Amino acid sequence: SAVISQKPSRDICQRGTSLTIQCQVDSQVTMMFWYRQQPGQSLTLIATANQGSEATYESGFVIDKFPISRPNLTFSTLTVSNMSPEDSSIYLCSVRRGGSNNEQFFGPGTRLTVL
Amino acid sequence: AQTVTQSQPEMSVQEAETVTLSCTYDTSESDYYLFWYKQPPSRQMILVIRQEAYKQQNATENRFSVNFQKAAKSFSLKISDSQLGDAAMYFCAYRTMYSGGGADGLTFGKGTHLIIQP
Numbered sequence: 001s002a003v004i005s006q007k008p009s010r011d012i013c014q015r016g017t018s019l020t021i022q023c024q025v026d027s028q029v030t031m032m033f034w035y036r037q038q039p040g041q042s043l044t045l046i047a048t049a050n051q052g053s054e055a056t057y058e059s060g061f062v063i064d065k066f067p068i069s070r071p072n073l074t075f076s077t078l079t080v081s082n083m084s085p086e087d088s089s090i091y092l093c094s095v096r097r098g099g100s101n102n103e104q105f106f107g108p109g110t111r112l113t114v115l
Numbered sequence: 116a117q118t119v120t121q122s123q124p125e126m127s128v129q130e131a132e133t134v135t136l137s138c139t140y141d142t143s144e145s146d147y148y149l150f151w152y153k154q155p156p157s158r159q160m161i162l163v164i165r166q167e168a169y170k171q172q173n174a175t176e177n178r179f180s181v182n183f184q185k186a187a188k189s190f191s192l193k194i195s196d197s198q199l200g201d202a203a204m205y206f207c208a209y210r211t212m213y214s215g216g217g218a219d220g221l222t223f224g225k226g227t228h229l230i231i232q233p
C-alpha cells in the first residue's frame with residue numbers, strides 16, 4: 001500500500017489568489033496524478049505529474065492555471081492559480097507504482113472553497 | 116476516448132440484503148482494467164474490486180463480486196449481505212492496460228450513492 005498525505009486538508013481563499021497543494025507519499029512511486037472532484041460530482045483527471053519533466057495535462061486543463069511540480073518520486077505540488085468560485089472543489093492526489101496492473105491509491109483530498 | 120456511465124444516481128437497500136450497482140463503459144481497446152471504488156463521507160477513495168479485461172472469470176472479494184460482460188461492455192457490482200458500513204458513493208472506473216506515452220489515469224463514472232436502510 002501507499003500512505004499519502006495532502007496539505008492543506010482544506011482552505012478558504014479569495015478570488016484572484018493562488019493556492020499550492022502538497023502531496024507527500026511514504027515511499028517512492030512511479031506515477032502521480034492530480035484529480036478534481038467538483039461538489040457532488042465524480043473525479044476528473046487534471047494531469048499526470050512527471051518526475052523531472054513537465055506534467056501531462058488532460059483536455060480542458062492548462063499549465064498556466066494548474067502548474068504542477070514533481071521534484072522527486074515521493075512529492076508533488078499542484079497550484080490552483082488566479083482562483084474563481086468555479087475552482088471550489090476537492091483536489092485529490094493519487095499514486096501508482098510500476099506498471100498499469102498495480103493498484104492506484106488516493107490521498108485524503110484538499111477541500112478548496114473560493115469566495 | 117473512453118467513457119464510463121453509471122445510470123443509477125442513488126440506490127437504497129435494506130441491511131443484510133443484496134444490491135447490484137450498474138456500470139457500462141465505451142472503449143475501442145481490447146485490454147484494460149475496470150474498478151469499483153468506494154468513497155465514504157470521509158472522502159477517502161477505497162478500492163473495492165478490480166477486473167482485468169482478459170480474464171473471463173468474474174472477480175470476487177468477500178461480499179463484493181462483479182458481473183463482467185465484455186461484449187456488452189458492462190461491469191456491475193453486487194454487494195451481498197449489505198452492512199451499514201457499505202453506505203457510500205460508489206464509482207466505476209476504467210484504465211487502459213498499456214501505461215506510458217502520456218496520461219493514463221483512471222476514467223470515472225458519475226457515481227452511485229448507496230443508502231443502507233437499517
